[in-house]
Amino acid sequence: MTHSREAWSSVFGEATALLQDLLRIDTTNPPGDEREAAELLQRELAKDGLQSEILEAAPKRSNLVCRLKGNASSEPPLLLTGHLDVVPAGDLERWTHPPFSGVLADGMIWGRGAVDMKNMVAMSAMVIKLLARWEVPLRRDLIFAAVADEELGCDLGSRWLVEQHPDKVRAGFALGEIGGFPQRVGKAPVVLVQTGEKGLAWLRMRVRGTAGHGSMPRPDNAVIKLGRALSKLNERLPFHLTPVVERFVRETARLQPLPARLVMPQLLNARLSATILDRLLPDRSQAELFHTLLRNTVSPTVLRAGQKTNVIPDQATAELDGRTLPNFSVDVLIDELRAIVDDDQIEFEVIKEHPATINDPPDSELWSAICDVVKERAGLPAVPYMIPGFTDGQSFGRLGARWYGFSPLWLDVDGELRFSDLFHGYDERIPEDGYHWGVKTLYQVVERFCRSRI
Ligand SMILES: [Zn+2]
Incomplete structure (x- = not known):
């Protein structure tokens, strides 16, 4: 069915207003409060006759689920999903417009x-509303899930839904973040669509030594041994090729x-890759x-040792x-780390x-269709x-959904606005016409x- 230009222009107006309204609700996580947005x-959704449910893993940590029956x-259902929570806005002085104003300015x-x-x-939300409004006959169920708590790891959002309400969100296919925008790779503009996300392996590396008085330096000082091991982690871990990266x-x-x-x-x-990337x-x-797509990686983040200067x-x-x-x-990753730090007294623990x-x-x-x-x-x-990194795809994938990071947004590939800078950055914004293109x-x-x- 084709819809007239006028029909689309009123849809675009509606879509802009809905996004502005959502942006005006502060869903910063932590602490996290998605209820008002849900x-x-x-x-x-109710305006187009769509019933939905709000499910909460904890007070105000709301997940909304809506199903349009085919x-x-x-045919296995399609899930459309996004998270409602956002990362903290940081220093308010650095925003041209207040972060929860939903202002439309300069396009x-x-x-x-x-x-x-x-x-x-x-x-x-617009897509499921339009399919209902225009009474499009569907050969599969369409599920829309707006979830909580992605920014802190999905425990009260997609992971909880998948574990506690699998029948409500089980789908064969899913569209979510991160992809659907044009970007130059090398010199060529392409539209990237995420079909894979790396796994997570948070580790604690522990070194033991002998306690003593700070006035009597010891060669087996645990802090020095840890420092030595950490300095070796600057070396890159071994190269591995995976089919998604090869393609x-x-x-x-x-x-x-x-x-x-x-x-x-x-x-x-394997022999030339690092040299090409570096030179x-x-x-x-x-x-x-x-580099990160061609190997397992670790970044040291939190250090702990000692309480007193003289102990x-x-x-x-x-x-x-x-x-x-x-x-x-994770065992392979630990073996790779052991080979680099080359010290059998270092213990690794999975967090x-x-x-x-x-x-x-894919x-x-x-x-x-994409x-x-x-x-x-x-x-x-x-x-x-x-x-x-990871997204809600790792939760929904556990129920068998094939995940496509496809949240379409048109950006000028050579323009000033770079997709990667907007993520979690100051002055987060999108061009209104690029958003309409996405809708x-x-x-x-x-x-x-x-x-x-038929
Ligand atoms: Zn996100």
Whole structure:
């Protein structure tokens, strides 16, 4: 069904207002309070006759779930999802417009959560409302879940929903963050779609020594031993190639001008990869990103040792934020760390872990719909990629959903606004027309994938 330009322009107005309203509700996490936002969505959905439920793992930690039934065929449901919570706004002085004002100025919609990710929440709500309003016959159920607590690890949000209410959110496919925006990889503009996310492996590294008086230095001082071990962690862990990264590199390499077209595939060569990234790629942040996609990583974050200046402590610890590639266990990561620190007295303990989530290969009817709509509306290829962090995809993936990070947003690839700078940054904002592009793009993908064939 095609809808007139007038119909879409009124939809766009409605979509902007909904996003502004969501941005005006402070859902900063911590402490986290998603209730008002969930209730706003519930009222908006009801205007198109959609029933929804608000489910709370703790007071005010609200998750909203809404289902639009298909025609009872056996096709697996599609889940549209986004998180309602946002990271703290930080220093208010550094915002051009207050972070919870939802101001529309200079063609931009401003506010904490504009890109991460109330835009996707508002777009998903619009899509399910429009399918209901326009009475589009569906061959599969469409589920919309607006969740709490993603920014602190999903415990009261998607993870809780998956564990406590699996029947409400089980889907065969899911669209969420992070992807659907154009970006240059090397020189080629592409639309990135996340189909993999690394696993998490938080570790504690412990070194023991002998306690004593600070006036009597000891060679087995635990703090010194820990420092020595930490300094070795600057070395990169071993190179590993995973299918999602291989496809990402091969597909983006083909789009490059010469000589990059020939050089880029060498990133997949274990012997040449690091040299190319360190010497030949001028964009340092892109080079570092490639490094993280080609290996397990750790970042030391929290150090603990000693209480008093004149007492040598008997132990020292460092917490490491470890991230693992698909199909690599935390044990493999620990073995890799042991080989680097080369000290059998160092103990490793796992604080928290979950494996990587991967939708590989991504090919499916939904993937085809994404590629076709992106090509039609942006003239660019969609390319699957992996992110080094994690999203709600790791929760919904446990119920079997194939995750596509696709929250479409049009940005000028050569413009000043860089997607990566907006995430958790000051002056978080999105161009209003880029957001409207996203609303219609998401609608078309979902309609193509869900509409009845007759
Ligand atoms: Zn997010």
